Amino acid sequence: MKQTVARALLGALAAAGGVAWGQTAGAPASAASAAAAPAAAVTSATTIVQQRLPDGRIVFTDRPQAGARTERQWTVEAETPAQAESRRALAERNARAAGELNARLERREERDRKRERERERELEIERLRAQTARAERDAAQARADAAAQPPVLVLPRWHRPPRVHPVEPPRYEPAPRPGPRPGPRPGATPPPRPNGAPPEPSPY
Structure with missing residues (x-):
């Protein structure tokens, strides 16, 4: 060093x-x-x-x-000039080798990233297929359960009709006939009469 x-x-x-x-x-x-x-x-x-x-x-x-x-x-x-030239050529070869190595590493990383993306895509497809198959199995099981059960008829509850009470027609009652008018009470002052009319006789 x-x-x-x-x-x-x-x-x-x-x-x-x-x-x-x-x-x-x-x-x-x-x-x-x-x-x-x-x-x-x-x-x-x-x-x-x-x-x-x-x-x-x-x-x-x-x-x-x-x-x-x-x-x-x-x-x-x-x-010496020859040693300097050799050292410079060696440095150039090392630089080219380092560049080629970096390029190979970048290509390898790109291939690894591409394989990783493809693997994630395949896993996603498998997951969707599994979900679809599970949904189809559940739907088939539901149809089988519905076919195995007997049909049930549900009737509405019976209600007694309300009783209707007959309405009697109104009774006819004749109007009271006019009778004699009651006189004044004993000792009461009779009502005034029109001018020239004789006083009514007292019933008492």
Whole structure:
């Protein structure tokens, strides 16, 4: 793992011309060092250091800076152009293999999802068939039970008709005949008579 990280850092530094990560523009590398860096990378091992600057920044470089504290370092053998090409070809093959593997996994997952949907559809069809068969059995049993029972005739309840009492016609009673009018009571004052009419005789 350390060799892999160091090789990646070395490749980045070589591509950048030896400029350290996080290095400011005010501190460029010398032309002699930049020209000597490719030759050193091809002919000898390279040491990559991790340093912390006074302002707190962390840099990775193959040229340690004065005044910075070195925290870690890696020493790796420089790659030849043939080794770099081989490593790049291997990375490309691994990437293609990973893509093909992902495609196969996606196709397998799609097939699994399709089979799952088909299985759920088949289960739903079986459930509906079972419900239909159960309903048909219940209906057949109901018809058989109805055919086995004798018919029952239900008559309405008999009610006695109400008694009708004869109505007697009204009796004819003759009107009373007019009789003599009763006279006044004894000692009572007789009613006044019309002018010139004689007083009625007292029955007493």
